[in-house]
Amino acid sequence: MPSYKLIYFDLPGLAEPIRLLFSYGKVPFIDQRITKEEWVTLKPTTPFGHLPILEIDGVPYSHSRAIFRYVGSIVGLIGKDPMENLAIDSVLGAMLDIREAIVKLRFCEDEAKKPELKKALEERYQRTYKKLEVDAGKNGGYLALNRPTWTDVLFCYNYELLRNALGIDVLTPYPNLQKVKKTVLSQEGIREYLKKRAPNPMKPKYELQQDL
């Protein structure tokens, strides 16, 4: 097996789905967390000037989505053909749209604009969750296919972000999506990871480990 080193800040951010995916498959990896000061020196040496980076046998690879897919594949959570991978990537797109709306709201410094951004986030996630609820019902509790895929794991992390952004349990009206989360959190590797998860410096009210 190659050696894996994930380099990111001491935050969940774009690295957390990668940590969760490695953990799902119980694939050992070095979880290197760097400080802002270290980043100043490291940045010019990186392929695209940002993190996360996954080093595979010492060779650095960038861009979170590419890394999600790669780690998804090594832990057996990808599709078997282009059509299946299209269904998986479509859920990825839905999660990224929600994340974008969360980031806009969280980093907005203009108080007057926040209600509008909150409304946009609510509309975005409700529309997405309604559609995914139907899909998860048809797929027996999985989002993209009728078996687990890496977007089920990504969904759980996205849910954690969303729940903290809005301060409500956004899953309450969606029993099939609750099942997706339950299935992911029942995986031994995920449970082990969450039990010893590094403290989140942002101190969010809700963390996935509360549901173990």
Ligand SMILES: N[C@@H](CCC(=O)N[C@@H](CS)C(=O)NCC(=O)O)C(=O)O
């Ligand atoms: N398209 C990239 C974006 C990565 C990105 O924006 N990384 C941020 C942290 S979340 C970063 O490296 N910020 C520090 C910097 O740009 O100097 C990906 O998906 O990995």
